[in-house]
Amino acid sequence: MWLLIFRSPIRVIRIKKNQGKINLKRQMVRVKxxxxxxxVETKDMLIIYRKYTMGQATKEEMSEANAQFFDVIKGLGIGVFAVLPFAPITIPIAIKLGRLVGVEILPSAFVATDKSTDVTPKGKTD
Structure with a gap:
């Protein structure tokens, strides 16, 4: 009887620890x-810009490349916060404040279009 009561909290702690590991792995796969x-989008952007210098790019391709260029700029902007002290605190605060004022500071690949728990990012098809 005492063994069962004693083992129960230890088992709960182990389960919580494993859930934390699984959640961390899932988040890392999403980032990957x-x-x-x-x-891939940045490589496509560079190909389109190369085509533009030769006069072969269409307006639709250029608008797509420019949108990706803005995503690269956003990524560089968030990278500034990554080198600051207390980055695990400052980055989420910056994201929340940006969304509060209506500005998305994350690149489009990191923004989920729906609230599903699917690990594949937006626009990813296999």
Whole structure:
């Protein structure tokens, strides 16, 4: 009887610890997919800009490339917060304040379009 009562809190602690690990792994996979998507989009942007210098890019391609360029700028802006002290605190605060005033400071690959728990980022199809 005492063994059962004693083991129960330890088991709950182990379960919570495992849930934390699983949540961390899930978040890291989301970041990995979002960074992969940003990388692909940035390569496409550079290809479109190369086509533009040769006079072969269409207006739709240029608008897509310019939107991705703004995403790169956003990523660089959030990178400034990453080198500041207390980055785990300042980055979420900056994101919340930006959304409060109506400005999205995260690149489009990191912004979820719906509240699902799917690990694939926006626009990712396999």
């Amino acid at each position: 997919f979002a960074l992969r998507q940003e990388s």
